[in-house]
Amino acid sequence: MLRRAKSANPVAPDIQISAQPPLTTYTPVLRLENVSHETMDRLERYVALVRKWTKAISLVSQGDHDIIWSRHVLDSLRLLPLIPQNTVRGADLGSGAGFPGLILALVSNIPFDLIEADRRKAAFLVEAQRVTDAPVQVHCARIENLDLPRVPLVTARALAPLTTLLAYADRLLLPGGTALFPKGSHADEEIAAATQHWCMQIQRSDDPQHAGSTILAITGLTHA
Secondary structure, three states: OEOOOOOOOOOOOOOOEEEOOOHHHHHHHHOOOOOOHHHHHHHHHHHHHHHHHHHHHOOOOHHHOOOHHHHHHHHHHOOHHHOOOOOOOEEEEOOOOOOOHHHHHHHHOOOEEEEOOOHHHHHHHHHHHHHHOOOEEEEOOOHHHOOOOOEEEEEEOOOOOHHHHHHHHHHHEEEEEEEEEEEOOOHHHHHHHHOOOEEEEEEEEEOOOOOOOEEEEEEEEEEO
16 A cells, blocks of 8 residues: 655655556557457547647647657557456546547447546547547536546546546545556656555556656555
8 A cells, every 4th residue: 555655755665666567568459450440440530530620729739730649549548458357437537639538438448438627628529429439428527526426447648746636536436446647757756745645556557668658557545
């Protein structure tokens, strides 16, 4: 169990964090080699829609327009091998353009609740669901104001510091559930800050191909 840090070290000795195998283990999945032609077609329709709508509502930065597949789609799919088996539903926080929740729903066929407060982005997600027939339900609301049934999986990408994400996840996760949060070079500092308020178990999956990038798989979440 992850407990409050007692050391000035960003990752204190009494914080127990285990490591998953490097994500290169899952290269076939990340290269979409195991994705059906039908799913690939749905992903292509989705990416085309992102490019179309980005001109109006900035779903991704203009600099990412030509690298949506590598920067956003494949990056979202890095979470796929970490989803526990027999997961029946997920909730994606601050879904924005649909990364990672809509992508994971398309490829895994796991139903997802996509939570997005921005009305324009929520409208995009509704259209993306229509175009791709993804198993998702869009909720245009702030996370803290939403009352949804609890789910076994919560995801979020580039949304908020870990302490804030854990507060959101605590509202939605079933007991024994898993939260998957990609983090960057400040992951250690965010973990240390979060342990002032939360107890948890963390497995880290670092990707050698993405320096400074890690995915935190969090279970056993309780208030400190």
